[in-house]
Amino acid sequence: MNTEIENHHLIELAGIAKSYGMGAYAMHALRGIDLHIDKGEFVAVMGPSGSGKSTCMNILGCLDTPNSGTYLFKGLDVGALSRDQRALLRRNYLGFVFQGFNLLNRTSALENVELPLIYRGASARERHRRGRETLEAVGLTGWESHTPSELSGGQQQRVAIARAAVIEPEVLMADEPTGNLDSTCSREIMELLCAFNKERGITIVMVTHDLEMALYAQRTIRFLDGLIDPEESNGGKRS
Amino acid sequence: MIWQTILLALRAIRRNVLRSSLTILGIVIGVAAVITMVTLGDGATAQVTTDISKLGSNMLQVRPGQGFRGPGGTRSTADMFDVDDAEAISREVFGLEAVAPTASRSQQAIYGNKNWSTSVMGTTNAYLQVRDWELESGRQFTEGELRSGRTVCILGSTVRDELFGDQDPLGATIRLQKLSCQVIGVLESKGQTGFGRDQDDLVMVPLRTLQRRVAGSNDVGALYVSAQEDISTTAVKEDIEALMRERRRIASSANDDFHVRDMQEIVSTLTSTTRVLTGLLGAVAAVSLLVGGIGIMNIMLVSVTERTREIGTRLAIGALEREVLMQFLIEAVVLSSFGGFFGIILGLLAAAAGAHVLGMPFVLNSGIVATAVVFSAAVGVIFGFFPARKAARLDPIEALRHE
Numbered sequence: 001m002n003t004e005i006e007n008h009h010l011i012e013l014a015g016i017a018k019s020y021g022m023g024a025y026a027m028h029a030l031r032g033i034d035l036h037i038d039k040g041e042f043v044a045v046m047g048p049s050g051s052g053k054s055t056c057m058n059i060l061g062c063l064d065t066p067n068s069g070t071y072l073f074k075g076l077d078v079g080a081l082s083r084d085q086r087a088l089l090r091r092n093y094l095g096f097v098f099q100g101f102n103l104l105n106r107t108s109a110l111e112n113v114e115l116p117l118i119y120r121g122a123s124a125r126e127r128h129r130r131g132r133e134t135l136e137a138v139g140l141t142g143w144e145s146h147t148p149s150e151l152s153g154g155q156q157q158r159v160a161i162a163r164a165a166v167i168e169p170e171v172l173m174a175d176e177p178t179g180n181l182d183s184t185c186s187r188e189i190m191e192l193l194c195a196f197n198k199e200r201g202i203t204i205v206m207v208t209h210d211l212e213m214a215l216y217a218q219r220t221i222r223f224l225d226g227l228i229d230p231e232e233s234n235g236g237k238r239s
Numbered sequence: 240m241i242w243q244t245i246l247l248a249l250r251a252i253r254r255n256v257l258r259s260s261l262t263i264l265g266i267v268i269g270v271a272a273v274i275t276m277v278t279l280g281d282g283a284t285a286q287v288t289t290d291i292s293k294l295g296s297n298m299l300q301v302r303p304g305q306g307f308r309g310p311g312g313t314r315s316t317a318d319m320f321d322v323d324d325a326e327a328i329s330r331e332v333f334g335l336e337a338v339a340p341t342a343s344r345s346q347q348a349i350y351g352n353k354n355w356s357t358s359v360m361g362t363t364n365a366y367l368q369v370r371d372w373e374l375e376s377g378r379q380f381t382e383g384e385l386r387s388g389r390t391v392c393i394l395g396s397t398v399r400d401e402l403f404g405d406q407d408p409l410g411a412t413i414r415l416q417k418l419s420c421q422v423i424g425v426l427e428s429k430g431q432t433g434f435g436r437d438q439d440d441l442v443m444v445p446l447r448t449l450q451r452r453v454a455g456s457n458d459v460g461a462l463y464v465s466a467q468e469d470i471s472t473t474a475v476k477e478d479i480e481a482l483m484r485e486r487r488r489i490a491s492s493a494n495d496d497f498h499v500r501d502m503q504e505i506v507s508t509l510t511s512t513t514r515v516l517t518g519l520l521g522a523v524a525a526v527s528l529l530v531g532g533i534g535i536m537n538i539m540l541v542s543v544t545e546r547t548r549e550i551g552t553r554l555a556i557g558a559l560e561r562e563v564l565m566q567f568l569i570e571a572v573v574l575s576s577f578g579g580f581f582g583i584i585l586g587l588l589a590a591a592a593g594a595h596v597l598g599m600p601f602v603l604n605s606g607i608v609a610t611a612v613v614f615s616a617a618v619g620v621i622f623g624f625f626p627a628r629k630a631a632r633l634d635p636i637e638a639l640r641h642e
Contacts, residue, residue, distance in 0.1 A: 063555060063635050084559050091557020098639065102552040106254040116556045118243050163556075 009072070010170065010203055011037040011060065016069035018055050029055040031226040032069065037205065039170070042197045044214035045207045047223030053207055054175070056223065060205060061094060061173045062086040074170070091119055095164030095202075099176040101156045103148040103163075109135060110144040113162045120167065134162040138192055154185035158192065165196055172196065174206040178213055190216045244562060248569040255542075259574060262538040266578025266618065267585060269528030270611050274586025275593065276524045277607045280517025282590075282599040284510050289600075290431070291506045297336075298369055299476055300500040301328075301462040301483065317496040318487065319458035322446070327486060328462065332478045334470030339366035340459040342449055348442055349414040350402040357398050358441045359415055361449025362463075369465040370429075377409050377424025380445050388447030393424040395439040413442075418452050420444065472501050521607075531578065532618040539571050539626035550630050551638025564631035571623020572616055579615025583608055 013035040019028045030052045037043055047053045058064035059071060062078055063086075071078040073089065081089065090096075095116075103112045113131040122130070135144055138158040148156050157177060164172050174193065178186035194216055196202045206217065214220050222229040252259045303317040325340035341362040348355050360366075364379045375396065384391050392413070399408050408422045420442075429438040450457050466475045476499045483497050543550070553563060587603070594601040 058636050061555070084561075087554065087557050087559050089557075090555065094557075096552075096555045098552075100548075102548055102639065104254075104549055104552070107250065111250065115553070118247060119553075119556060119558055119562065121243060 009036045010039045010041075010074060011035070012070075012072040013056075013059075014070050014072075016056070016059060016066045016071060018052075018059065018064070018066050028226050030059075030066070033228055035221065035228065037171075037203065039203055040197070040201050041219060042194065042204045042217045043206070044217035044220045045205060045223065046209070046211075046214055046220055047229075051223035052226040053223040057173060057175055057205070057207055060171075061096065062089050091116065092167070093170040095167060095169035095172040097157070097160050097164050097172065097174040097177045099179040101148070101153075101160045101180075103156055103159055105149070106147055108145045108147055109140060109151065109159045109162075112148070112159055113166050115163060116167045130166055131162075134166040135159070137165070137196075138162045152185075153181050154188060157181060157185070157189055161189070161192060161196070165200070165202065168200065169202060171203045171205060174204060176207050176209065178208065178210065183212075186210070186213060241565070244565045245569055245573075247566050248573055251546075251566070251570055252573060258538065258542075262535055262574050263578040263581065265531030265534035266528070266575050266615055267531075267582040269524070269531035270579050270582025270615055271586035271589060272524035272527050273521055274583055274607060274611055275589040276520035277517055278587065278590035278602065278604060279593050279597070279599070280513060280520055281602040281604050282594045282597075284513040284517065285600050285602050287509045287513055288506060291502065291509065297466045297468065297470075297472060298502045299464045299466065299472060299479065301464060301479060301497060302460070302500070303497050305495065305498055319456075319460060320462060320497075321457055321459050324483070324486060325459065325462050328464060328479055328482060331482055332464075332475060334467050334475060336465040336467050337365040337368040339363055339369045339463040340446055340461075341366060341463060342446060342454060342458060342460045344449065344453050346415045346442075346453065348398055348402060350408075350411065353402045355398055355401040357395075359449060359453060360441050360443050361446040361453070362443060363446055366443070366463060367426075369463040371465075372429065373427045375425045375427045376407075377422070379424065385445045385447065388445055388451050390418055390420045390448060390452070391423045391445070392420040393426060393443040394422055395426050395441040395443075396428040397437055397439040398442055399425050415442065415444075415453065418448075472503060476501050528614065528618065532575070532622040535571055535575055535619060536622035536626060538574075539567060539623055540629070542570075543567065543626045543630040546630075547633065547638045547641040550633050551635050551641065554633065554635035555639060560631045563633075564627045567627030567630045568620065568623050571627065572619035575615045575619030575623075576612075579612055582615065583611050586611075 013033050016030055016033040016035075017028070018030040019026045021027050033052075033056060035056075045053050045057065055064065059066055062073070062081075065079060073093070076089075078086065078089070104115070110128070110131045113134055114127040117127045117130060132144065135141065138161055140155060140158055140162070143151065143155065148159070151159065157180075161172075161177075164174075172193070177193070178189050181189060190213055193204055193206065197204050204217075206213075208214050301320070303319055305317075320340065322340055325338050329335055329338040339362050341360055343358050343360045346357065346359045348357050348359075363385055366372075367374075367379065374393070377393065379393070380391065383389070392415075394402075394408060402408070402413060403411070408425060411422050412419050413422060414420070426439065426443070431437055444453075446459070464475065464479065466472050479499050480495065483499075484495065487496065489495065550563060587608075591601050
């Protein structure tokens with residue numbers, strides 16, 4: 001990784017610390033993280049429960065703010081942004097995929113995928129066009145009008161990925177995207193993510209517990225006790 | 240953007256049709272209750288007004304004593320009038336059409352084996368003129384009958400129905416206590432007054448007949464005066480008051496011991512009474528609208544809790560605080576407006592049915608309909624705001640973790 005040219009990092013964390021609670025009872029989730037992620041990377045984030053990886057993901061996803069340290073997203077200091085400004089940043093640059101899919105019930109796959117476009121103020125015609133295109137890209141042509149309860153887990157996660165990808169985000173944040181899926185589905189989902197990463201150049205940051213899934217990534221970052229474990233983290237290429 | 244937010248809200252409502260309709264029901268009932276009550280109240284007011292105008296709006300009543308004691312008669316220690324008072328008024332007050340002295344007693348009217356308790360009124364033909372009352376059949380009193388106090392009578396249609404049924408009463412003789420009386424005419428039906436009293440329940444006899452043969456005194460209980468069309472009843476009222484004070488020798492410092500009642504005054508008293516009643520009924524109904532509003536708040540709070548993960552997802556995707564607020568607020572307003580819409584329809588139908596059953600006119604008050612529209616939307620805003628703010632202020636991380 002090229003760390004010399006600072007201005008060209010997509011994501012840059014420096015000395016990020018986050019703690020919950022006060023005084024002696026304070027829980028230090030992050031104890032000073034330095035991290036760079038470049039455009040087009042596919043990064044896997046691993047680590048045991050309570051190691052701080054979720055907190056770090058929330059900060060990376062602009063859902064949470066650190067107590068100290070700086071977070072530069074495309075050179076922009078996220079710490080200085082208001083709640084609404086961070087929401088606009090998420091709306092325009094970030095896509096989210098969750099372990100539990102988080103699709104809207106009783107809402108068709110197409111309407112779910114269109115949701116971020118509604119917040120972006122896209123016209124109905126454009127929403128439908130891009131929604132259908134993205135559903136096609138995740139292999140769900142013909143399933144547009146099905147509601148989540150009529151879809152399998154793997155299909156639901158594809159809809160969720162389509163929803164995250166429909167805005168063509170800079171970064172797709174995936175929090176254990178295969179945590180609720182069997183191994184066949186998991187592999188399909190990972191191949192989908194790899195395809196988006198390769199073909200559309202979408203940077204992907206993915207939390208996983210599964211080493212096999214982490215192997216799809218170009219680089220693995222390991223968290224331990226609120227710090228990045230330098231020994232275990234590697235810059236290995238995907239298999 | 241507002242259109243997009245409305246779209247989101249409509250989609251959310253459509254996703255839960257059953258619960259949405261149950262929520263709406265509270266508002267439907269509230270709005271319908273207000274509309275029904277107010278519309279029926281307006282109908283009652285309109286009916287009272289037309290009923291009283293049937294009495295003759297250019298009519299004045301002069302009664303001894305202070306204050307108006309209703310049409311049943313006076314119970315007062317003040318001196319009664321006599322026929323001279325009536326003559327003095329018709330001679331000296333300008334712009335009168337007719338003056339009718341009257342005296343009444345309650346009596347049993349008997350014909351054959353039928354008997355009926357009614358009011359026997361002694362008066363002159365002027366009474367028919369003042370009340371603008373036509374005869375259905377027969378004739379009025381003659382001058383001779385009036386002067387000599389003959390035992391002839393004119394029946395109100397209720398008395399005719401009770402005593403004679405389908406038979407022709409003309410020429411028959413009825414008994415009023417010990418007095419035998421020949422029927423010479425039947426009055427046209429006037430129906431009930433605004434007070435609910437049957438105006439047709441009376442027997443008219445010449446004043447002198449009543450005074451000599453029934454009451455045994457020359458007292459006149461009430462004077463009915465009608466003013467000419469273009470003459471102000473207020474001016475006539477003042478003239479009569481001045482004249483009667485003089486005739487009854489009332490010192491300028493003392494109060495009147497008689498009362499002149501203008502029909503306009505009765506109309507305004509009665510309409511204001513029914514207005515107050517309408518207002519009260521409407522207020523009671525408005526309470527149910529309030530309860531409906533609380534229902535909306537309750538459902539919206541449940542909905543926010545239930546949809547916490549959805550809200551978290553929306554926030555993560557990049558929804559602004561105010562967009563989530565607007566979504567839930569618009570959901571509440573759309574729900575309550577739907578409720579208002581159906582409530583207005585239901586309320587007007589119920590009012591129309593009610594007016595039909597009660598035999599009242601159906602008066603469409605567009606003001607109350609407009610108020611209902613505004614109010615039901617306002618209920619949505621007021622009771623939807625708190626749950627909507629709760630949703631908008633959720634922490635996206637907490638919300639996403641919510642089970």
